[in-house]
Amino acid sequence: MDERRIKITAGSVSAEAVLNDSETSNLIWGKLPIESSASTWGDEIYFSIPVKVSVGPDAKEVVEEGELGYWAPGTAFCIFFGATPVSRPGEIRPAGAVNPLGFIDGDPRVFKSVSGGDRVVIEKA
Numbered sequence: 001m002d003e004r005r006i007k008i009t010a011g012s013v014s015a016e017a018v019l020n021d022s023e024t025s026n027l028i029w030g031k032l033p034i035e036s037s038a039s040t041w042g043d044e045i046y047f048s049i050p051v052k053v054s055v056g057p058d059a060k061e062v063v064e065e066g067e068l069g070y071w072a073p074g075t076a077f078c079i080f081f082g083a084t085p086v087s088r089p090g091e092i093r094p095a096g097a098v099n100p101l102g103f104i105d106g107d108p109r110v111f112k113s114v115s116g117g118d119r120v121v122i123e124k125a
Contacts, residue, residue, distance in 0.1 A: 004029055005105070005125035008079065010038050010045060011118035013110045016125050017068055019102040022058065024070045027051045028077070028101065033123040036077075040116050041095065043082025043109075047120050048075050059097035066108035069098030077101070077122065081108035 004019040019025040036047035087093040
């Protein structure tokens with residue numbers, strides 16, 4: 001499958017990312033563009049999207065900086081760029097297991113300037 005690049009704009013910042021070939025990513029790709037409102041939780045932004053999927057067999061309890069995830073209980077798209085309130089030293093830990101979606105291409109810390117309530121748009125790049 002060809003690389004699926006997306007552009008994520010949140011507040012005044014944007015970054016490109018590459019989606020993986022998971023079932024969850026495939027469903028999200030089919031729903032683009034998506035617009036939502038950002039929430040923040042430590043060095044993570046997340047927002048509700050119109051995709052409802054269960055926690056997958058490849059779900060992760062700990063993620064990497066710049067990783068994108070889908071949190072099933074909140075039908076939320078998550079962007080991880082640092083520690084969350086439940087992280088242990090040296091790790092990035094979501095509120096619960098997330099389905100991995102892909103990675104930001106570049107510095108994910110640009111999302112540090114995003115505030116709760118900021119408009120978020122995900123679209124094909």
